[in-house]
Amino acid sequence: MLLKSHEFYEVIVSEQQPQLKLTFTGDGFRQGAVPLTVVAAKLQALQQAMFHAAAAASGHSGGRRGMWFNRFRYAAELTFAASHHSDLVIEAELAADPVLSEEFSVGLKAVDLLFDVALAIEQDNLTNLTLNRYDRDYLVRALEGLMPNSGDQYAVKLDNCRPNRHPPVTFTAETRMRVKTYVATVDQAYDAEEVTLVGELIKIHVDAGEDKITVRSQQRDIDCFYADALRDQIANLIAGSIVEVTGFATLGDRDQVVKIHQLVNVEHVSMEPLRIARFEHGGRIFSLATPIAVNVEYTDGLWVYNHAALNLWGYAARREDALENLHTDFADLYTEIAEEDAVNLDSIAQQLRERLLALVVPNSRGQANA
Secondary structure: OOOOOOOHHHHHHHHOOOEEEEEEOOOHHHHHHHOOHHHHHHHHHHHHHHHHHHHOOOOOOOOOOOOHHHHHHHHOEEEEEEEEEOOOEEEEEEEOOOOOOOHHHHHHHHHHHHHHHHHHOOOOOHHHOOOOOOHHHHHHHHOOOOOOOOOOEEEEEEOOOOOOOOOOOOEEEHHHHHHHHHHHHOOOOOOEEEEEEEEEEEEEOOHHHHHEEEEEEEEEEEEEEHHHHHHHHHHHOOHHHHHHHEEEEEHHHOOOOEEEEEEEEEEEEOOOOOOEEEEOOOOOEEEEEEEEEEEEEEEOOOOEEHHHHHHHEEEEEEEHHHHHHHHHHHHHHHHHHHOOHHHHHOOHHHHHHHHHHHHHOOOOOOOOOO
16 A cells, blocks of 8 residues: 555654653652642653753764754754643654654654663662663763652653553652762762752853852852853753852862862752652651642751741751651650640640641541551
């Protein structure tokens, strides 16, 4: 049977055109209520990862500076295909023209490579990847942008809709922590102390002079030098924003950081309220009927999380410790207030008791859940 040219094109599209599906799941975004800022950031991260995968799949060995990714749009640009709403699901498809077989094959290889690296990240098996370090580092850094931040109570699932190709990959806040640990292990090139700083980003050097940023932390300006693999993250930062940087540093008097020779990680610190749908401490899980918004501040070298109506606080020098402190404080509040007889509480504590009892799901009420 002979097919007309447009019919032939449709057959190729239906059989080969790969689609990727990005799903936001978890209690943090119930009923698909995902902020547009989060959606935009994750879609941009997915597209950037596809460009890096296409560069690796095509054997490109040149520098990735400026608008380098334009040369790979023909093979790796994604377009919107569909969306669904309960959990928010966004479908994107490869835009490369299947009739142009050589370019299309690069796109297909890029999708396969993207999932190979994503699966290695999920399984904590990056050291066994048969990929040169240059391409591997770019892809790992790009995929890190898809992962939730520390404390986020949601997950991002990435599916390859081509049948029998790759299993879905799920990224969580714990996945991001594993990536940070991996990067810190393989990137250390100095006999130096690993430090983490939080401060205001006051200078960004991209393709102009030395590859560095300058962070003002505790009234001191600290130069932080970065390698090529961090270029995408650096280029997307905004001067004047709050950033958290980790790297290998030279220490001066009283263990003050003089400069960071090699950045391991850098990320914009969102000061938007943290959406929390459950608290966990001491083996107990407190599921909330409605997620609450906890305010985030960074002041005098401390991370501070608080919810005024619940008199709920968590603070520490490290974000992870401040969040743990917040969960501990909620568990203590629930034990001391919600589980106490009302007659033993004053009027203010009784009001708080009612808020806590209404907030925690009745069938859990702070009991250990499976």
